[in-house]
Amino acid sequence: MVKVATFNVNSLRARLDIVFDWLQVNRPDILAVQETKVQDADFPGADFDDIGYRYVFRGQKSYNGVAVFSRSAISHVRFGLLDEPRDEPRLVAAQTCGVHIVNTYIPQGDSPISPKYAYKLAWFARLREFFEACFRPDQPVLWVGDLNVAPEAIDVYDPVQLIGHVCFNPEVSAALVDVRAWGFVDLFRMHCKLAGHYTFWDYRMRDALRHNRGWRLDHIMGTQPLAERCRACYVDKGPRAAERPSDHAPLIAEFDL
């Protein structure tokens, strides 16, 4: 069994103990992390050597930052999109545990009238070009991360109120569909058709987790060869009970490989 997880940690250093403990309890073969918020020179890697994880990462000061942890050797590592701005702290691709993993932290978009929103939409188109150039859909490819999209009404707590938000918007959902059409299956949705399963609860909303006022923004997408072997995909709310929770929860997928 190969177990793969994705987790937006909102600062790896602030939540180092949480991530460290979570790895030891859950022992995923691969963990993809977003929003590490740490420059490469300060990446806290030594702690993970002792518990049997290899890791690759790309960060910057204050914002963004991605990493992949794996219990097996990691090869064919690349960062960023194909053309400028490549956004290296938002994309890491690598080969490990018999799969190609692409870990993305997609721009949030700020507001529908912001240039950042147009940049977000273009990012999806550029990501499709990345997949077209680097892989084939018959290969075992996993696309994981904080995609900053709740694809459908069942993926947000109040679709009537939230429609039009940069993370719940027909334009963004269409952009996601277009990338998925390259050859990805939404592995969580493949296993669970129900509303109310989220991976993000806004810090700024009081008791959002208690009332389950959340969004499904984090995803594990797999090509057909991996979808056929995916036995489970589920949200783990464990770290939300920790003393300093992230506003995201880990998402886990299990494969017979």
Next chain:
DNA sequence: ATGGTCGGCAACCGA
């Protein structure tokens, strides 16, 4: 109820 709370980093930006 158009708010609220985090993290980074030293004033506000991003989410």
